[in-house]
Amino acid sequence: MSVLEKAAQVIDVLNRNLGPAKLGVIADEVGLPKSSAHRLLNEMVGLGMARRLEDGNYTSGYRLVQWGHAADLALGIRQAAEPIMRRLSDEVAESVHLHVPEGNHRVCAAGVPGPQTLRPVIRLGTILPLGVGASGKLLLAYATDRARAEARQQADDATEASWPDEGQLALLRERGWATSTAEVESGLTAISAAVLTRTGEALGALTVAGASSRLPAERCAELRPLVVGSAREIARALGA
Amino acid sequence: MSVLEKAAQVIDVLNRNLGPAKLGVIADEVGLPKSSAHRLLNEMVGLGMARRLEDGNYTSGYRLVQWGHAADLALGIRQAAEPIMRRLSDEVAESVHLHVPEGNHRVCAAGVPGPQTLRPVIRLGTILPLGVGASGKLLLAYATDRARAEARQQADDATEASWPDEGQLALLRERGWATSTAEVESGLTAISAAVLTRTGEALGALTVAGASSRLPAERCAELRPLVVGSAREIARALGA
DNA sequence: AACCCCGTTCCTTTATCCGGAACGTCGTTC
DNA sequence: GAACGACGTTCCGGATAAAGGAACGGGGTT
Numbered sequence: 001m002s003v004l005e006k007a008a009q010v011i012d013v014l015n016r017n018l019g020p021a022k023l024g025v026i027a028d029e030v031g032l033p034k035s036s037a038h039r040l041l042n043e044m045v046g047l048g049m050a051r052r053l054e055d056g057n058y059t060s061g062y063r064l065v066q067w068g069h070a071a072d073l074a075l076g077i078r079q080a081a082e083p084i085m086r087r088l089s090d091e092v093a094e095s096v097h098l099h100v101p102e103g104n105h106r107v108c109a110a111g112v113p114g115p116q117t118l119r120p121v122i123r124l125g126t127i128l129p130l131g132v133g134a135s136g137k138l139l140l141a142y143a144t145d146r147a148r149a150e151a152r153q154q155a156d157d158a159t160e161a162s163w164p165d166e167g168q169l170a171l172l173r174e175r176g177w178a179t180s181t182a183e184v185e186s187g188l189t190a191i192s193a194a195v196l197t198r199t200g201e202a203l204g205a206l207t208v209a210g211a212s213s214r215l216p217a218e219r220c221a222e223l224r225p226l227v228v229g230s231a232r233e234i235a236r237a238l239g240a
Numbered sequence: 241m242s243v244l245e246k247a248a249q250v251i252d253v254l255n256r257n258l259g260p261a262k263l264g265v266i267a268d269e270v271g272l273p274k275s276s277a278h279r280l281l282n283e284m285v286g287l288g289m290a291r292r293l294e295d296g297n298y299t300s301g302y303r304l305v306q307w308g309h310a311a312d313l314a315l316g317i318r319q320a321a322e323p324i325m326r327r328l329s330d331e332v333a334e335s336v337h338l339h340v341p342e343g344n345h346r347v348c349a350a351g352v353p354g355p356q357t358l359r360p361v362i363r364l365g366t367i368l369p370l371g372v373g374a375s376g377k378l379l380l381a382y383a384t385d386r387a388r389a390e391a392r393q394q395a396d397d398a399t400e401a402s403w404p405d406e407g408q409l410a411l412l413r414e415r416g417w418a419t420s421t422a423e424v425e426s427g428l429t430a431i432s433a434a435v436l437t438r439t440g441e442a443l444g445a446l447t448v449a450g451a452s453s454r455l456p457a458e459r460c461a462e463l464r465p466l467v468v469g470s471a472r473e474i475a476r477a478l479g480a
Numbered sequence: 481a482a483c484c485c486c487g488t489t490c491c492t493t494t495a496t497c498c499g500g501a502a503c504g505t506c507g508t509t510c
Numbered sequence: 511g512a513a514c515g516a517c518g519t520t521c522c523g524g525a526t527a528a529a530g531g532a533a534c535g536g537g538g539t540t
Contacts, residue, residue: 002527003243003497008287008303015310023518033499038519040497047248048367051342056518060311062347063248066365068308070255071300102291107302125306127288242496243528263487273530278488280528296487 020057078110080237085112088230094210104150134180134192135205141172142202189215193231206231260297318350320477325352328470334450344390374420374432375445381412382442429455433471446471
């Protein structure tokens, strides 16, 4: 295993615990001998990827924030989309996500938490499969044949069983929106609208998601035009 | 030179250009033979640190966004401080920064851009020296003797010449605020207030910065209580 | 068609990384 | 207060991954 991969795992551990972690714990979780973990962490501290607190524990370093911020700017999407998403979130009083396609999966590129206590947690950069959930199916409909085939291959049995056929995908492409209930998780309902370029490619999928009890069919129908409208607005803001 | 360091440099190049970069350019800037750069980038793409676009160019990957976001949460400061900073920025119509001490320098931990076209650029994670600028001097005043000595050693000649003596530092500690004009850059004025724990340690320095022409002495005096008040509020929000 | 610029692959040398073992240091227990 | 245990740190020879020169492929240009 390469150093880079190990470093990535260490960072993941540091971030997962959302708090300082001891050397031993890190070494354990990554599956490294203490001495190796020690050497690696020392180097990472030197490069600013990690920090060492006075009490000896390790945490994420400023360099990660720097990189993330810069990468955000490079992607650009977040800056353009978040104001619009925030407004939508206020209007519908639910959490709003934006997923972008990336190879044969999708990545969370922006998110605004809703006012509810029970709400989907937003974690930027999280990878989710195509084909699952409202935005998953929607992005699948716009994906290349190759990405679609790969995504299907990676799907688990349950997902594979309910895989949308060509007709359904064509319908989704025509409408530009999708809904899902209990696909990603039981109790979770989502309404998703495509953010399209002028040429009809999908830049991303804008999604309102919340507890199913708060989002029955009629409420979804109410929300749908708002989601579709905001998605169009984001597309415009991106110059598409 | 270690792989990790090279990877960090590659990421910096990817972020600096704020746009896709070609293999050759990256290899060049990092000072690596093409074949080595190629191998490294391939691995980074595999780990999600970089992405390859259809046209063959490389960009930052989603993993960086993920890490940055998580590191932000881990630090916690930004979440607590930004709403207060946004309000302050609205009130004073200038850019607002928050710097935290880290070893013998300071790091930009949060920022809200002001409405002006001519305004200091905010780049999270940027490292600045102690002792220079309003927040630099302020944080220097609260720094440990060791950090102070190290910072002084690293200072350039001009900075060294105007290095604050013990008396000045004591004054800054007593007041809890500082101003600077043309210290970091000519034409740039800043007013900074310390964010303190209950025990009197500095968690950070809150700074309003803008063009000197918009911030003459009397305007600074006007702004000062607002900055100090917001800094106190952030301290309270952080549970200090 | 010939050329050139880039990216890609290959392969051996080399330098880096690995991790067990031994050591220090602090806090805990008897 | 001595012995123990947990945890971090240092060291060093062997294992391994990284390096980069060289040769190849392919798309665009003169």
